[in-house]
Amino acid sequence: MKYVVILGDGMADYPMPELDNKTPLQYAKKPTIDMLASKGTVGLVRTVPEGIAPGSDAANLSVMGYNPKVYYTGRSPLEAVSMGLDLSSTDVALRCNLVHLSEDESEYSDKTMIDYSSDEISTAESKVLIEAVNNTLKTADINFYPGISYRHCMVWSNGKTSLGCTPPHDISDKKITDYLPKEESGLLLNLMKKSYEVLKDHPVNQARKARGLRTANSIWLWGEGKKPALSSFQEKYHKTGAMISAVDLLKGIGICAGLDSIDVEGATGNIDTNFIGKANAAIQALESGKDFVYVHVEAPDECGHRHEIENKVKAIELLDSQVVKPILEGISKFDYRVLVLPDHPTPLRLRTHTSEPVPFIIYDSTHEIQSSAKSYDEFEAKKSGVFVDDGYKLMDLFIKGSL
Template sequence: MKYVVILGDGMADYPMPELDNKTPLQYAKKPTIDMLASKGTVGLVRTVPEGIAPGSDAANLSVMGYNPKVYYTGRSPLEAVSMGLELSPTDVALRCNLVHLSEDESEYSDRTMIDYSSDEISTAESKVLIEAVNDALKTETINFHPGISYRHCMVWSNGRTELGCTPPHDISDKKITDYLPKEDSGMLLDLMKKSYEILKDHPVNQARKARGLRTANSIWLWGEGKKPALSSFQEKYHKTGAMISAVDLLKGIGICARLDSIDVEGVTGNIDTNFIGKANAAIKALEDGKDFVYVHVEAPDECGHRHEIQNKVKSIELLDSQIVKPILEGIRKFEYRVLVLPDHPTPLRLRTHTSEPVPFIIYDSTNEIQSPAKSYDEFEAKKSDVFVEDGYRLMDLFINGSL
């Protein structure tokens, strides 16, 4: 038996007037996913436990079968692992976004979060900027490490957690005054303020401005935590596996669970990603002997954060036509199970994550059923009597057929 998880990050949503009062999942043309729903088990799962912020970190840990209340230590250490950074038990890693803040205000704290990704700044440009920040601000205990696009990492030796940091994608178009770090020493805020002076007139940003692009004029620190100690996925479920994702967070979860992290050329974490490449990589991994693959697609989440209504619909349609359909065709020679779901909702009208239960499908090629679900969406799933309260137990249902 082969096992495939296909996760559309943040694709659950609320009805939108622009979509005939349907959700993107209801509105999207997704015949292959709907077919799976008609022949599989459809239900709801609570991926984000009460008391934990609805982030992709905790939610994907749940989907992978790891209880966030036991294993979750913060987002950034998972990304740091993916970047190849060695964290000691006392190191604290923080996500370091390159953001674009408004520029008219005299005080840093009065600025507005215009763009948490600085117009999806290129990796080459951002590397130069992060290196400039590191050259100016590194100390014996603070170091900055370049990542991909706007996503980078700061490591604080012997640092502290519970710093009162806010994800920048949660405050798009909001004044940052009430969302600045709340740690006692003010060190993080001081670093962010100094970064603005370093970056605002940097040659890379001057060139971006000349091209009509938003500048990356500040760092934004958040997602603090220490390296988690996940048990091996193979030890838990007796399956060999691989993770396929464009983003460091999911790669880091996979690496911590001792799954192979498969890089796919042309993946971006957005709607222009290489959907077909991910499908082909999943098929090859299974053909090469892996029992399990986890295919993560970031695009619906990014579209939700940016209030890109049609692009969110399109991202779901592309997931259906260029990932789900090719994978099913490519693994017909095997007996297989497929799990399709989001990790959390990212409602377009809120532009941030929420913690409501999300719809899922489990399809078993050896045990097709006549499902009452007419399609795969939030409202069809709510009609089901299948509800998994503890999200980390969904993997038991998927792998073993029971909770």
């Protein structure tokens, strides 16, 4: 038996007037996923436990079968692991976004979060900028490391946690005054302020401005935590496996769980990602002997954060036609189970994550059923009456066939 998780990050949503008062999942043309829903188990799962912020970190830990209340230590350490950083037990890792803040205000704290991704800045450009920040602001205890696009890492030796940091994608178009770090010494805020002076007139940003692009004029620190200690997925479920994702967070979760992390050329984490490349990588991993693959697609989440209604629908349709369909065709010679779901909702109207339960499908090629679900969406899943309250138990249902 082969096992495939296909996760459309943030694709659950609310009805939108622009979509005939349907959710993107209801509105999108997704015949392959709807077919799975008609022949599989459809229900709702709570991936984010009460008391934990609705992030992709905690939610994907749940989907992977790890209780966030036990294993979650923060987002950035998972990303740091993916980047190859060797964290000590006393290191605190923080996500370091390159963001674009408004430029007219004289006081840093009066600025507005215009773009948490700096127009999806290229990895090559951002590497130069993070190196400039590190050369100017590093200390014996503080170091900055380049990642992908706008997503980078700061490591604070013997650092603190519970720093009162806010994800920048939660405050798009908002004044940053009330969302600055609450860390007592002011170290983080001081670093952010100084980064603005380093970055605002940097040659890379001058060139971006000349091309009509937003500059990456500040770092934004958040997602602090220490290295987690996940038990091995293979020991837990007796399956060998691989993680396929464009983002360091998911790669880090996979690595910490002992899965192989497979890089796909052209995988960007956005609507222009190499969807079909991810599908082919999943097929190849299973054909080469892996029992389990986790295919993560970030695009619906990014579209939700950016209020890109048409693109969010398009991302779901591409997930159906260029990921789900080719994977099913490619593994048809095996007995297999497929789990399709988001990690959390990213409602277009809110532009941030929420904690509501999300719809899932479990399809077993050896045991098709006649489901009452007419399609795969939030409302059909709710009507099914199937509800998994402890999200981390869904993997037991998927792998073992029972909770």
